[in-house]
Amino acid sequence: xxxxxxxxxxxxxxxxxxxxxxxxxxxxxxxxxxxxxxxxxxxxxxxxxxxxxxxxxxxxxxxxxxxxxxxxxxxxxxxxxxxxxxxxxxxxxxxxxxxxxxxxxxxxxxxxxxxxxxxxxxxxxxxxxxxxxxxxxxxxxxxxxxxxxxxxxxxxxxxxxxxxxxxxxxxxxxxxxxxxxxxxxxxxxxxxxxxxxxxxxxxxxxxxxxxxxxxxxxxxxxxxxxxxxxxxxxxxxxxxxxxxxxxxxxxxxxxxxxxxxxxxxxxxxxxxxxxxxxxxxxxxxxxxxxxxxxxxxxxxxxxxxxxxxxxxxxxxxxxxxxxxxxxxxxxx
Numbered sequence: 001x002x003x004x005x006x007x008x009x010x011x012x013x014x015x016x017x018x019x020x021x022x023x024x025x026x027x028x029x030x031x032x033x034x035x036x037x038x039x040x041x042x043x044x045x046x047x048x049x050x051x052x053x054x055x056x057x058x059x060x061x062x063x064x065x066x067x068x069x070x071x072x073x074x075x076x077x078x079x080x081x082x083x084x085x086x087x088x089x090x091x092x093x094x095x096x097x098x099x100x101x102x103x104x105x106x107x108x109x110x111x112x113x114x115x116x117x118x119x120x121x122x123x124x125x126x127x128x129x130x131x132x133x134x135x136x137x138x139x140x141x142x143x144x145x146x147x148x149x150x151x152x153x154x155x156x157x158x159x160x161x162x163x164x165x166x167x168x169x170x171x172x173x174x175x176x177x178x179x180x181x182x183x184x185x186x187x188x189x190x191x192x193x194x195x196x197x198x199x200x201x202x203x204x205x206x207x208x209x210x211x212x213x214x215x216x217x218x219x220x221x222x223x224x225x226x227x228x229x230x231x232x233x234x235x236x237x238x239x240x241x242x243x244x245x246x247x248x249x250x251x252x253x254x255x256x257x258x259x260x261x262x263x264x265x266x267x268x269x270x271x272x273x274x275x276x277x278x279x280x281x282x283x284x285x286x287x288x289x290x291x292x293x294x295x296x297x298x299x300x301x302x303x304x305x306x307x308x309x310x311x312x313x314x315x316x317x318x319x320x321x322x323x324x325x326x327x328x329x330x331x332x
Contacts (some may be wrong), residue, residue: 013266018273019079025277028074033283037065038289054116056136058289061109065283068102071095078168084194085168089160092168096159102149105190106282108143110231117224118202124210134273150191153183174257181250196235203228230288242279245272
């Protein structure tokens, strides 16, 4: 049992773990996410005249990813310089704001996609005929506004130390950590828990409906199950661990500020840093929704992989004239 004690007696926190872990993760997410989202958005824009209601949400989902990915080079430099932020207090706040827009914007648009799928399966005649692309555009604007309002208070918390080169806090400094914990708990409830319950409710009803119908559309059933699987992966890997561990880590900082030590402080800190890496993966995993939502994307992906493999085989094959090249092409 742990008693109240001086902070100097607390277990040492492995702060150096953050840079060692997040630096390669951010580099990987930036490369994969930028390529995948750029390609997915390009596909949607090329088929803009065929735009469907759900594709409006998918397009906005891609925009949230790109917005966050553009800030990753600065975070990579921050961790490469051993957690030394040289870009000033304002840009630190903008960087964290973009992360929050990506995180809660992704959750919001995934929830919209879930509700749309629910309406398409459970109420196809009553509701779907009345929904238009204009409705989805208005809903998307409302999601952006709601997420911005939820994220805006975060920018009023201290993020750096006197605007000098140093830390760029993910949350805030120790002085304001108690207030930030209260804000974070409310934010978690409205920005994550409620959308999670809506998503689970929608897909629970969809699965029950598809299972009870005697003459159900097998293609629609598998399409719904694929999207459900993607959402389960995103929420289980990216969103749930991050929100649980973020608030636990804030609570450990509150206890430490009150000069109360617990043996789990270091373990929670390391787990939270891992969850930060996992939540950033949502920008690389969200393009899976493109694969689900567009019939053209899987075919283009197969063609892209086939062309890539053909290019690699042509480069590694011996240069012995045109005949071998033709043979390689036929084999691919």
